[in-house]
Amino acid sequence: MKKIFFLPILILSLTFTSCDNDFLDPAPTAGVSAVNYFENEEQLETAVINMYDGIQGINSTSSNDNHAIQVEFYLTEMRSDNTRTKSSEGEAAQFESYTIESTNGIVADYYRSMYDVIFRANTVLDNLGVADTKADQFEGEAKFVRAYAYFNLVRLFGDVPLIDRIIAPEETDVQFTRVSTSTIYDLIVSDLSTATATLNDSYKTRASKSAAEALLAKVHLTLGNYGEARTLCESVVGAGFALESNFKDVFYSEGNNEVIFAVGYIPDDANDSQNFSAEWLNAVGRTAGVNYVTTEAVAALDEMGGNRTAFSYRQDALQSEQNQVVKYLPNGDEALEIEATSNDPILAGNDWIVLRYADVLLMHVEAIMAGGPNTVDPAAISSFEAVRERAGITGSLSEVTKQQLLDERRVELAFENHRLFDLIRFGLAIDVLTEYSANNGYAFSGTSLLLPIPQREIGLSNGLLTQNPGY
Numbered sequence: 001m002k003k004i005f006f007l008p009i010l011i012l013s014l015t016f017t018s019c020d021n022d023f024l025d026p027a028p029t030a031g032v033s034a035v036n037y038f039e040n041e042e043q044l045e046t047a048v049i050n051m052y053d054g055i056q057g058i059n060s061t062s063s064n065d066n067h068a069i070q071v072e073f074y075l076t077e078m079r080s081d082n083t084r085t086k087s088s089e090g091e092a093a094q095f096e097s098y099t100i101e102s103t104n105g106i107v108a109d110y111y112r113s114m115y116d117v118i119f120r121a122n123t124v125l126d127n128l129g130v131a132d133t134k135a136d137q138f139e140g141e142a143k144f145v146r147a148y149a150y151f152n153l154v155r156l157f158g159d160v161p162l163i164d165r166i167i168a169p170e171e172t173d174v175q176f177t178r179v180s181t182s183t184i185y186d187l188i189v190s191d192l193s194t195a196t197a198t199l200n201d202s203y204k205t206r207a208s209k210s211a212a213e214a215l216l217a218k219v220h221l222t223l224g225n226y227g228e229a230r231t232l233c234e235s236v237v238g239a240g241f242a243l244e245s246n247f248k249d250v251f252y253s254e255g256n257n258e259v260i261f262a263v264g265y266i267p268d269d270a271n272d273s274q275n276f277s278a279e280w281l282n283a284v285g286r287t288a289g290v291n292y293v294t295t296e297a298v299a300a301l302d303e304m305g306g307n308r309t310a311f312s313y314r315q316d317a318l319q320s321e322q323n324q325v326v327k328y329l330p331n332g333d334e335a336l337e338i339e340a341t342s343n344d345p346i347l348a349g350n351d352w353i354v355l356r357y358a359d360v361l362l363m364h365v366e367a368i369m370a371g372g373p374n375t376v377d378p379a380a381i382s383s384f385e386a387v388r389e390r391a392g393i394t395g396s397l398s399e400v401t402k403q404q405l406l407d408e409r410r411v412e413l414a415f416e417n418h419r420l421f422d423l424i425r426f427g428l429a430i431d432v433l434t435e436y437s438a439n440n441g442y443a444f445s446g447t448s449l450l451l452p453i454p455q456r457e458i459g460l461s462n463g464l465l466t467q468n469p470g471y
Contacts, residue, residue: 038127038130039130040130040132041130041131041132041133041134041135043130044124044127044128044130044131044138045134045138047120047123047124047127048124048138048141048142048206050120051117051120051121051124051141051142051145052145052205052206052263052264054066054068054113054116054117054120054145055068055069055117055145055148055149055263056068056069056070056263056264056265056272056274057069057070057071057113057274058070058271059270059271059272059273059274059275059346059347061286063105063109066109066112066113066116067109067110067113068110068113068114068116068117069263069274069276069352070274070275070276071106071109071110071113071276072110072152072417073276073280073290073291073415073417074092074095074106074110074290074291075095075106075107075110075156075451076156076417076418076419076420076421077291077415077417077419077420078092078095078096078290078291079095079096079098079420079448080419080420080423080433081294081296081297081419081432081433081436082293082294082296082297082410082414082415082419083096083290083291083292083293083294083297083325083415084096084292084294085289085290085292086282086288086289086290086292086319086322087289090287091104091105091106092106092287092290096442097442097443098433098437098442098443098444098445098448099442099443100448100451100452100471101452101471102452102453102454102455102458102467102471103454103455103456104452104454107451107452107454108454108455108456108457110156111153111157111453111454111457112454114149114150114152114153115149115153115163117145117146117148117149118146118149118150118163119163119166120145121142121143121145121146121149122142122146122163122164122165122166123166124138124139124141124142125139125142125143125146125165126165126166136198137198137199139194139198140194140195140197140198140199140207140212141195141199141206141207143190143191143192143194143195144191144192144195144199144207144211144212144215145207146164146187146191147187147188147191147192147195147215147219148215148354150162150184150187150188150191151188151215151218151219153184154181154184154185154188155222155421155424156450156451157450157451157453157468158178158181158450158468159178159179159180159181159184160178160179160184161174161175161176161177161178161179161465162174162179162183162184162187163175164187172461172462172464173464175461176457176460176461176464176465177464177465178453178465178466185219185222185223188219189216189219189220192212192215192216192219193216195207195209195212195216196209196212196213196216196232199211199212201239201240204255204259204260204261204262205255205261205262205263205264205351207261208260208261209239210235210236210239210241210260211260211261211354211355213232213233213235213236214232214233214236214260214261214355214359214360214363215261215355216228216232217229217232217233217236217360217363217367218363220232220367221363221366221367221425222421222425224371226366226367226368226369226370226371227367227370229363229366229367230364230367230368233360233361233363233364233367234364236260236357236360237360237361237364237383241257241258241260241357241360242257242258242357243257243258243357243358243361243386243387243390244256244257244258244390245390247307247308247311247390247391248311248336248337248338250353250356250358251311251327251328251350251353252338252339252341254350254351255351257357258356258357258358259351259353259355259356259357260354260355260356260357260360261353261354261355262351262352262353262354263351263352263354264351265348265349265350265351265352266349267341267342267343267347267348267349268342268343268344268347268349269347269349270347273342273346273347273348273349274348274349274350274352275346275347275348276291276328277328277329277330277345277348277350278330278331278345278346278348279291280292280324280325280328281324281329281330281331281345282316282317282318282319282322282324283318284330284331284345284346285345285346286346291325291415292316292322292323292324292325293313293323293324293325293415296436297313297410297414298313298323300407300410300411300414301313301411301414304393304407304408304411305391305411305414306388306391306392306393306411307391307392308391308411308412308414309411310326310336311326311327311336312325312326312327312411312414312415313325313326313414313415314326314333314336325415326338327414327415327416328348328350328352329341329350330342330345330346330348330349330350331345353416358387358390358412358413359409359412359413359418361383361384361386361387362383362384362387362405362408362409362412362413364379364380364383365380365383365384365400365405366405368380369400369402369405372402373401373402374399374400374401374402375399375400376398376399380400381397381398381399381400384397384400384404384405384408385397387408387412388408391411391412402426406422406423406426406428409422410422424449429449430446430449433448445470447468447469447470447471448470450468450469450470451468452467452468452470452471453465453466453467453468453471
């Protein structure tokens with residue numbers, strides 16, 4: 001059921017449908033101003049749920065809709081050495097070839113979508129006064145969501161406008177002035193620190209204490225604050241999560257013990273489903289044939305994937321020289337004993353996992369390594385070996401090197417939108433992607449690590465919003 005609020009500053013159509021049992025089913029409303037709508041805690045919780053709808057995005061082909069996480073793979077995996085398009089055609093091919101234009105609609109969509117998520121979080125924070133027993137929880141959830149959106153924006157675009165409250169249309173200086181990444185990170189750290197202090201682990205598709213700790217650990221790793229990251233990882237390790245014994249179950253048994261935070265979807269529901277997993281197939285989705293697996297990723301998985309390989313990529317049945325992502329298949333695979341998750345693949349119900357326990361274990365190793373070339377710390381080795389043993393790779397190690405850790409993250413977290421950020425965080429992105437680009441006839445350069453600020457936004461700002469170098 002779709003509900004509409006007329007909010008100050010923006011008029012938004014907001015969908016408050018539940019994604020799974022973690023979500024509520026609020027009473028329908030229509031044409032109500034946020035100024036007088038949020039009169040009590042129950043009403044404010046609909047705005048809390050609406051933040052997650054914003055992250056979920058809308059399963060549509062309209063360029064006016066916010067698609068959020070549904071297009072994130074273009075900006076991340078397809079700008080790494082993990083994936084590409086099937087046939088190097090259309091706007092999508094700009095990502096694999098590092099020829100992205102400032103008018104790219106997918107980039108504009110994601111940028112707009114994340115600021116919409118931030119707006120929704122700020123709406124909750126601006127109305128906390130009506131909450132009673134759940135005020136702290138709602139604050140923690142809103143700050144987690146805002147930090148999540150800003151962490152993605154700052155890593156993809158660099159300096160971005162900082163909007164930490166509901167603003168008026170005339171406040172163009174706030175809307176369009178880029179602030180330093182350090183200032184953005186200060187807000188992210190502050191928001192996530194609040195979330196870790198106010199939340200518990202009641203949810204997997206809403207913010208939780210462990211999700212905030214895991215995300216904050218990744219933020220600290222990005223900033224080089226290794227001691228803080230280690231403490232946070234060890235807190236999550238002690239919170240009761242566990243690796244699934246069967247790697248397939250991580251992606252096809254939703255809400256499992258390994259999931260820390262996921263974006264929830266419902267199959268066969270136009271409002272709450274996703275289309276991206278159909279796009280990764282051949283002749284299935286609306287614009288099928290994107291996020292295909294590179295030969296480089298195939299080689300890495302064949303060499304180091306262990307029992308993860310079969311559930312990471314497969315040969316395209318229609319074009320045998322091509323390989324598809326297996327994680328999140330919407331229409332199943334009989335040979336792999338994966339059942340379809342929907343009656344219509346473009347209305348898929350596969351949840352998208354943002355944070356999971358294996359990622360935390362590998363971050364734990366990275367934190368202990370503290371930017372060095374290797375570690376012999378028994379705690380780091382134990383975390384590293386736990387991930388490998390689940391993959392069927394046995395044998396004790398006396399040390400873990402930086403390259404081993406990067407390689408392990410690649411095969412464990414393949415096609416989950418981590419690879420580009422890992423390369424950047426490890427300080428190896430320019431070297432790895434320069435070689436990859438040269439081998440494939442692409443146009444990578446140092447400025448390719450940041451996306452262009454959408455030209456439409458620059459136009460709306462009357463030149464106040466500046467462009468990134470190289471665009």
